Amino acid sequence: MEKLWQKDKVSLKEVETFTVGKDRELDLLLAPFDVLGSIAHVTMLGSVGLLEDKEVGVLVQKLREIFALVSEPGFVLEEGVEDIHSQVELMLTRMLGDAGKKIHSARSRNDQVLVDVKLFLRAELTKLMAEVREFFDLLQEKSEAYKEYLFPGYTHLQLAMPSSFGLWFGAYAESLVDDAVQLRAAYTVVNKNPLGSAAGYGSSFPINRTMTTQLLGFDDLNYNVVYAQMGRGKVERIVAMALAGVAETLGRLSMDACLYLNQNFDFISFPAELTTGSSIMPHKKNPDVFELIRSHCNRIKALPGEVMMMTTNLPSGYHRDLQLLKEHLFPAFRTLTECLRMAQLMLRNVSIKKDILKDEKYKYLFSVEVVNRLVSEGVPFRDAYRQVGRDIEAGHFGFDGEVRHTHEGSIGNLCNDAIRSMMEQVMHSFPFARVGAAENSLLGESSS
CATH class of the missing domain: 1.10.275.10 (Fumarase/aspartase (N-terminal domain))
Known part of the structure; x- marks a missing residue:
């Protein structure tokens, strides 16, 4: 043909x-x-x-x-x-x-591909934001439900200070806010019109690029026709970075979940049907879902580097190298969406162990609480630090287990409402309604 x-x-x-x-x-x-x-x-x-x-x-x-x-x-x-x-x-x-x-007439396959890719990426970012928001809402729900459930906080994977599952769930919710900001930035870069740049040098026809910008619901033009073509590869890398941000959040949460399910931690559990067994060890309940999320997300985190290397040393203008970007970027949306949905499935069915910190092995988590209490009573901080350190070394350390954290973002003051407000602000900044109305108008459909 x-x-x-x-x-x-x-x-x-x-x-x-x-x-x-x-x-x-x-x-x-x-x-x-x-x-x-x-x-x-x-x-x-x-x-x-x-x-x-x-x-x-x-x-x-x-x-x-x-x-x-x-x-x-x-x-x-x-x-x-x-x-x-x-x-x-x-x-x-x-x-x-x-x-x-x-x-x-008045277009090339080059700008035709460009506008197709941008419209596709815009639609995928829209769908991904809906998934991110749904996961955010679940994390906030769990944060409120388990804000009284204390468990150990770690630095260097060593016992550090008391934390709570309210803090833990809430931390990943706020992480998604920053990820949403990055997705919004990627959307801004994507939502510019390259149509009319033709093969990268414009057209001698008296076309109206502002008109197609408005018809397609773009925020603005890629004005310079050379840059419209140069943007291919750059746009994909920026989008890949935004996906990698969400993947970073999911991957770290998954690693935490793998640790906390481990019998030596024993902080959380899941129904048997959400874990997998061993062919020879009858007792096993493996966190395969979280392990696979972790691995998928690590691949997505590598995606910006792949895109950058594929466009390294390209001069201006179109090159066939750019065709391969689709093979790497496009499937990542489905993979990340599946990871978000599976993480939701797991966390909707998680069981959290109560009274974890009553175990004697966690008593040193409260050393800072004792130091701070002594300081509040007028003891200089360095003297209080040395006194508690000596008590620990002598085996005399004791604490009642109460935690008195009230400042913003602490165990006793999670500020989930403020975090939710930040997410709402990001979500409302997307022009979803206007873009949807423009596309519906092109198709002769009502925007209701």
Whole structure:
């Protein structure tokens, strides 16, 4: 089948197979967004006189029909069709004849891919934020439920000071706030319109790039057409960094859970159906879910480095190296989403052990409490520190087990409301409603 770029020579089959790679498979993810970009582009072409109004009307109508087709789960590229751009134009040409061939005016596959990728990333970031928010809400719920459950805090994996499960759950909730800030920054970079940059040097047609920006719900343009192309790779790396932030939070939580489930810690437990056993040891309840989350998240944390290395030493302009970025970045969204959902499943069913700190082996956790009490009674800090240290060495240390922490963010004052307010502020800064309305308008749908 003839390619969009084909003239009178046919590529060697081996070259075609190698250069296409996994694009046909990954392009299925881009299919709806390719159609959205084409609807906006066609509408703009009509506004500048490159298409007649009648042509615009019928093209938009058929593109909306194609949108429904490519959004079906069973949709595939036809045999011999190189990519989604070719498939959509082929379907349109079959429906409308020569009018279907006109939609590529004033654009290149380069800016077509760019706008598809940005629309895809925007949609994926939107879905990921919903997952992050749901996990955040669960962590806050657990933080409030278990704020009275004390357990050991560690530094250097050595006993340090009293902590609580309210603090532990709450810490990961607040970590997700910072992750959400990073996701919002990535969304800002993604939500700029590259359409109209063509092959990276613009077009001699009098196109209206501001119009397509508004139609597609972008915040703004990638103004400089050279930078619009240079942004490919940079955008993916920024998004990868945002995913890596969420992965860092999940990975560390998973490591904690593996430790706390260990019999030597024995702080938490899970129903048997959420753990796995051993082929020879009947007593085993292994935290395989958390171990796999940890490993998946470590791979995602490596993703920014992979993207950076794949774009190292590239000059300006488009290069085929950039095609491979999709293979690395696109699957990471599904993996991270699955990890978030599995972590939720586990924590919704976690059991927390009570009265952990009543065990004699944890009594030295309270050494700082005793030092601080002596200081409050007027003893200089260094003298109080030495006195408690001598009592510990002599085996005379004792404490009533009460913890009196009242400052912001401490055991007795978790500040979960303030943390929730920060998350709300980040969530409200996303233009989800406006973007959704723009996309619905392109498809002729109500935004309600």
